[in-house]
Amino acid sequence: xxxxxxISRMGRIVFLTxxxxxxxxxxxxxxxxxxxxxxxxxxxxxxLSSQFQINSYINGWKGTGQFGFSTFFFNxxxxxxxxxxxxxxxxxxxxxxxxxxxxxGKNMLFSLMIATLxxxxxxxxxxSYLLFRSFGWxxxxxxxxxxxxxxxYPFFIFMMVQFLxxxxxxxxxxAVMDGCNSFKILTHILLPLSKPAVVSAAVFQFIWTWNDFxxxxxxxxxxKKYPVSLGLRMSLDTSSISNWDQVMAMSVVSIIxxxxxxxxxxxxxxxxxxxxGIKG
Amino acid sequence: MIRSTSIFKRSExxxxxxxxxxxxxxxxxxxFKLYPFMSSFYYSFTDFSxxxxxxxxGLSNYVYMFTKDPLFFPSLKATFLYVLLSVPGKLxxxxxxxxxxxxxxxxxxxxxxxxxxxxxxxxxxxxAVLWRSMFTVDGIVNQFLISIGIPAVNWFGIxxxxxxxxxxxxxxxxxxxxxxxxxxLKQIPKDMYEAGTIDGASKxxxxxxxxxxxxxxxxxxNLIMQTVNAFQEFTAAFLITNGGPLNSxxxxxxxxxxxxxxxxxxxxxxxxxxxxxxCIMLFTIIAFKSQKYWTHYEDGGKF
Numbered sequence: 043x044x045x046x047x048x049i050s051r052m053g054r055i056v057f058l059t060x061x062x063x064x065x066x067x068x069x070x071x072x073x074x075x076x077x078x079x080x081x082x083x084x085x086x087x088x089x090l091s092s093q094f095q096i097n098s099y100i101n102g103w104k105g106t107g108q109f110g111f112s113t114f115f116f117n118x119x120x121x122x123x124x125x126x127x128x129x130x131x132x133x134x135x136x137x138x139x140x141x142x143x144x145x146x147g148k149n150m151l152f153s154l155m156i157a158t159l160x161x162x163x164x165x166x167x168x169x170s171y172l173l174f175r176s177f178g179w180x181x182x183x184x185x186x187x188x189x190x191x192x193x194x195y196p197f198f199i200f201m202m203v204q205f206l207x208x209x210x211x212x213x214x215x216x217a218v219m220d221g222c223n224s225f226k227i228l229t230h231i232l233l234p235l236s237k238p239a240v241v242s243a244a245v246f247q248f249i250w251t252w253n254d255f256x257x258x259x260x261x262x263x264x265x266k267k268y269p270v271s272l273g274l275r276m277s278l279d280t281s282s283i284s285n286w287d288q289v290m291a292m293s294v295v296s297i298i299x300x301x302x303x304x305x306x307x308x309x310x311x312x313x314x315x316x317x318x319g320i321k322g
Numbered sequence: 323m324i325r326s327t328s329i330f331k332r333s334e335x336x337x338x339x340x341x342x343x344x345x346x347x348x349x350x351x352x353x354f355k356l357y358p359f360m361s362s363f364y365y366s367f368t369d370f371s372x373x374x375x376x377x378x379x380g381l382s383n384y385v386y387m388f389t390k391d392p393l394f395f396p397s398l399k400a401t402f403l404y405v406l407l408s409v410p411g412k413l414x415x416x417x418x419x420x421x422x423x424x425x426x427x428x429x430x431x432x433x434x435x436x437x438x439x440x441x442x443x444x445x446x447x448x449x450a451v452l453w454r455s456m457f458t459v460d461g462i463v464n465q466f467l468i469s470i471g472i473p474a475v476n477w478f479g480i481x482x483x484x485x486x487x488x489x490x491x492x493x494x495x496x497x498x499x500x501x502x503x504x505x506x507l508k509q510i511p512k513d514m515y516e517a518g519t520i521d522g523a524s525k526x527x528x529x530x531x532x533x534x535x536x537x538x539x540x541x542x543x544n545l546i547m548q549t550v551n552a553f554q555e556f557t558a559a560f561l562i563t564n565g566g567p568l569n570s571x572x573x574x575x576x577x578x579x580x581x582x583x584x585x586x587x588x589x590x591x592x593x594x595x596x597x598x599x600x601c602i603m604l605f606t607i608i609a610f611k612s613q614k615y616w617t618h619y620e621d622g623g624k625f
Contacts, residue, residue, distance in 0.1 A: 054422055061419075062436040065494065069439065071462060072452045084460045087469060136347040143340025151344060158355050160546065160606060164554045164575060165599045168365065168582050168592050169358035192350025199347065224339050253446040255557045256575075260583055274447045275561065286455060293448035304442050308435065 076291040083286050095287075099295070102288035106277050109265055111292060114273030118299075121183040121258075121269050122251045128191035129198060129247045130240055136193045137202030138228050142214065159196045163256075171260060185261045186251060198243040205239035206232060241310035249300045270296045362592045370589035383593035394594075396569040397577040401601075403485055404573060405552045408492035413544055416496040420503035421533065434504075441497035449491070450561040457487045457562075478563055481570030488558040488571055499544045506540040507533070538617040546609055553602050574598050 075083045076098055078091040104110045139145075140152055174185045193199060209232060217227045233240070255271045262268060268276065274296050278289055366383055370376035387394045419437055423430060443449050456462050457477040464474035477483045510533065518528045556575035559565055565572035578598065582591030 051427070054425065055427065058419075058422060058427070058433050062433055065440060066436050068449075068452055068456060068494075069443070071456075072448075075455075083455075084458075084462075084465075087462050087465045132346045132350075136344050139340045139343025139347075143337070143343065145337045145340035145344075148340070148344075151348065154351065155347065158351060160550055160602070161355060161359065162550060162554050162595075162599060162602055164578055165362055165595045166355065166358035167578075168588055168595065169361040170354065171583075172361075172588070173353075173358060189350060189354045191346070192354060193347040194350045194354045249442055250445075253443070255445070255447055255450075255561075256579075260579075271447045274451065278447075278451055278561075289451055290455075293451050296448045297443050297446060300442055300446070304439075 072290055073294055076287065076294045078287065080285065080287050083290070098285075098287035098291040101285075102277070102292040103295070105273065107265065109268070109273070111270070111273060111295065113266070114268050114270045117267055118252060118269040118271075121186055122248055124183070124187045125190045125251045126244050126247045128187055129193075129195055130244050132191050132193040133195060133198040133202055133243060134228070134233070134236070134240065137199050137206055138232065140199070141203045141206035142211075142224075155196045155199060159200065167260065174261065180261060181263050181267060182261075183267075186254075186257070190247075195247070198247070201243060202236065202239050205236055209235055238310045241307050245303055245307045245310075248303050252300055362595060365589050365592035366596045367593075368589040370592075371586040372588065373586070376589060379589070383590050384597075386590070387593060387597070393569065393572060393577060397572045397574050398597075400485065400570055400572050401553060401555075401574040404489055404492075404555065404571075405549060407486065407489035409545070409548050409552050411489065411493040412496045412548055413499055413541065415493060416499035416544065417503055417537070417541070419496070420500045420507060421529070423500075424504060424507040434501075437500060438497035441495045444491065444495035445557060447557070447561065450557055453487070453491050453558070454562045479567055481568050484563050484567055484571050488555075488562055491558055491562075492552065492555070499548065502540050502544060503537060506537050510536050535618040539619055542609065542613060542617050546606060549605055549609075550602055553598060553605075 070089055071087075074089040074091065077094050077096065079093060079095055082091050102111070105114075140148070140155075170185070171180075174180055177184070179185050179188070213231050213235075214227050217231050222230065252269075253271060254269075255275070258269050258272050259275075262272060265276070274289075274292055277292060365376065367378060367380055368376035369379045369382070423433060423437070427433070440449075458464075459474060459476055459479075461477075463477065468474055475483060477487050514532050515528060518532055523531070554575050555573050556579060559571050559573040559576040560579070563571040565576050574594070575598075578591055578594050581587045581594060
């Protein structure tokens, strides 16, 4: 019996390792390809190469046109950081309102929020584009930042509502006794306890906005303002097949911020998802 | 008397406070969701480009797409095929791996990270670039096939393989669904399995009579979210295959983008977006209606 358990455990570990290696292989291959000389990229499945070159990074970073990746990275930060901050603050405020207060129309508003969770972006993209055009927001990062400031990401509100509901109400009540107003309860008592939910929302939003291609393609049209996603796509188009090494190198560079954010926040991240769950 | 008024006052204040906190959401929803939603419906009955003002043309857009537009049905077909390939594949892997990962193992967090990683990066242009290079004729997928004695395949030259290669990119990102399954597995009480063991149930039997039924609410949630997303997929079709070959990967999201933002047919594209919306709505309604036959809720069934 114990023998059987041991074998099945070994089997599982072997399966998980082999399967995991297959899944991660493309990313590792991309990393290794970025250091390979051009002619070796498409000639071997091996992750090792005959020589180690970093020229692809240096030349790729300069970009193909007038603007290089320093510009694109800076632009991405200008777009992503305010969007993340706006998302977290607005979602937390709204979630607090839903989780801790009674007010007329609350149930209807909450249902509407769940419904918008399923509202496809594709349906509203054209009028949104026209709306942003009339506001004069095209070719700027406002189409990302302002909607985020108005809590238009129901996913995060829902996640935070679930989290806040899990925090005992006694905390709020004792704070009221101590003379705290509702805003102070949020900032001084609930916020420090909500770290897993807040960090998870920030990480998700960072990665989604950083990787966003569709909206960037529609709203940003001058190369000077391109975020990394559009810059990368441009280098793919202009160079087509001629310098895959540089394209690979810039692809690697473009995913590094997401990786860093993910690994830094991983502890909270998994905890945040696990505790908020989706059981409601 | 004084006490009761102060309590009354406080609860009244709390009402206003609650509304004040959700005010950003109310404004945001009206301006950035509801208004675009309504006007998209209106635009779908107009002839409208960015250069001239819209004119009302009734159902013409809808008539045109069903009778004349040569790309409408191919696009719809490609999208349904993509949804049918990618969503079950993704959820299947997510469930299987979650069940295995839920058992006690060493380095569990390492495995979890590895499986989650594709979900983090999968939507990026970088991975689209990678996928394009992997499945080209001399890409690593073919090199691998050759090394085990299978001839190279023209992945982006054959319609059925092209749609498969972009579906595979979606399936590869099963990690986010997996994490939700894992969270659900953690909530299943241990004593249910103990009772099962005493009754002499096999592992497989326990999976089908305990684990799976208790996970169906999460399966339902994952199914809805992933299907809604899959119906709208754009990046892969745009960057990897550009709709080809023979429109086999000309996904609806790509058609919508081209009609609206390349050909500036805003009215027509709005009509297209409503067809997409109806498809998603129909799917959602069917899923919700069928829910009582296959999902299991402890508390009687509240989503």
